[in-house]
Amino acid sequence: MEPQGSRGSTATWITAIGGLLGGLAAVAAVIVGIGNGNTDKKPTDGPQFDPVRAEERAKREASATARSGGINFSADEFVGGCEPSGNGGESQVWRCDLESVGGQCSGTVVIALNASGLASPRENAVGCGE
Numbered sequence: 001m002e003p004q005g006s007r008g009s010t011a012t013w014i015t016a017i018g019g020l021l022g023g024l025a026a027v028a029a030v031i032v033g034i035g036n037g038n039t040d041k042k043p044t045d046g047p048q049f050d051p052v053r054a055e056e057r058a059k060r061e062a063s064a065t066a067r068s069g070g071i072n073f074s075a076d077e078f079v080g081g082c083e084p085s086g087n088g089g090e091s092q093v094w095r096c097d098l099e100s101v102g103g104q105c106s107g108t109v110v111i112a113l114n115a116s117g118l119a120s121p122r123e124n125a126v127g128c129g130e
Helices: 004-036 051-068
Strands: 078-088 091-100 105-114 119-128
Touching: 051 078, 051 091, 051 105, 051 119, 078 105, 091 119
Parallel strands: none
Antiparallel strands: 078 091, 091 105, 105 119
16 A cells, blocks of 8 residues: 555645746747747848948959059049949858049959958959050
């Protein structure tokens, strides 16, 4: 024969554990519901980047290309602009069409900006004529 209080204690423990598990399931359902409740927000393609930073780096690259060909143009002597060209993994890619003042050098520089704001060239197709 079992002691008188043991059966009641076991049942109490089972009820308490069942209640605890039920409570945890309810909390989990609320958390999942909160995570799925933002259907009005559109997903983003990652962090947003400043096109000015891409353009500055592209102009420096174009200037370096001109100098390597013996033509001394500073980055400030290039005009043009950059357009987003898509995402490249952890970076955003910009296509920059540039021309030197006077038109002696022109072409495209592709720049990748990462989430830290660091810009690196992916392609440099700037050429200079005589």
